[in-house]
Amino acid sequence: MTIRVLVADDQEMVRMGFAMILDAAPDIDVVAQAADGVQAIEAVRAHHPDVALLDIRMPRLDGLEVCARISADTRVVIVTTFNDDDYVDTALANGASGFLLKDSGPDLLLAAVRAAVAGDALISPELTTGLLRRTRETGARRAPAEITEAVGALTPRELDVTRLVAAGATNAEIGTQLFLSLGTVKTHVANIQRRLAARNRVEIAARAWQSGLMD
Known part of the structure; x- marks a missing residue:
């Protein structure tokens, strides 16, 4: 399946650079570009991309507002x-499936697009520690009882996988540490998402920290 992507950024050179990186991948096709938030929403309606790459500070409408309007x-x-x-x-x-810094590099950009389509989430490593720290600091006050109960109901192996997901490990890294095949890891992650009612890996991590599993 070819992944259809919209690139929205008010800097033309950035848009062109991202488009070149993405179009060079055999499974990705940039179907539209936009120079501001309003154009981005119009392009989504016209081209129905699978993934939208959005800058935050754009004229007329910022990327966070665009995200809120189109992420469903x-x-x-x-x-x-x-x-x-x-x-x-x-x-x-607002429903974003990933958050990258522009200097993250081509490999992470491609990985974020593919992860979004797969229902996962990818966040720049520089940002992950802060996100998980904030989640843990607020978790004791905000975690509903059903989250704690759902995490507590996971199997011992699912708890092992959940801890590693919450620590930022990739599926390959989880497989190596737990001596599991990649397919088995994916199955565990999918089951954990279902049992925790999590939309993606970020929400698995958030529930793990909120429940006190990582303390």
Whole structure:
């Protein structure tokens, strides 16, 4: 399956650079580009991309607002220069499937697009520690009883996988540490998502920290 992508950024050179990286991948096709938030929404309606790469600071409508308006139907990856905790939290609350810094590199950009389509979430490593720290600090006050109970009902092996997901490990890294095949890891992650009612890996991690599993 070819992944259809929209690139929205007010800097033409950035848009062109991202488009070149993405179009060079055999499984990705950039179907539209946009220079501001309003154009981004119009492009989503016209082209129905699988993933929208959105800058935050754009004219007319910023990327966080665009994300809130389109994330129900289109996977969103925020790509920005700004390493700001509030931006990360707002983007994820608005339904983003990923949050990358612009200097993360081509490999992470491609991985974020593919992860979004797969229902996973990818966040720049520089941002993950802060996100999980904030989740743990607020977890004791915010975690509903059903989250704690759902985590407690996981099997011992699922708890092992959940801890590693919450620590930021990839499926391959989890397989290596637990001596599991990649297919088995994917099955465990899918089962954990279902049992915790999590939309993606970020929500698995959040539930793990909120429940006290990582303490």
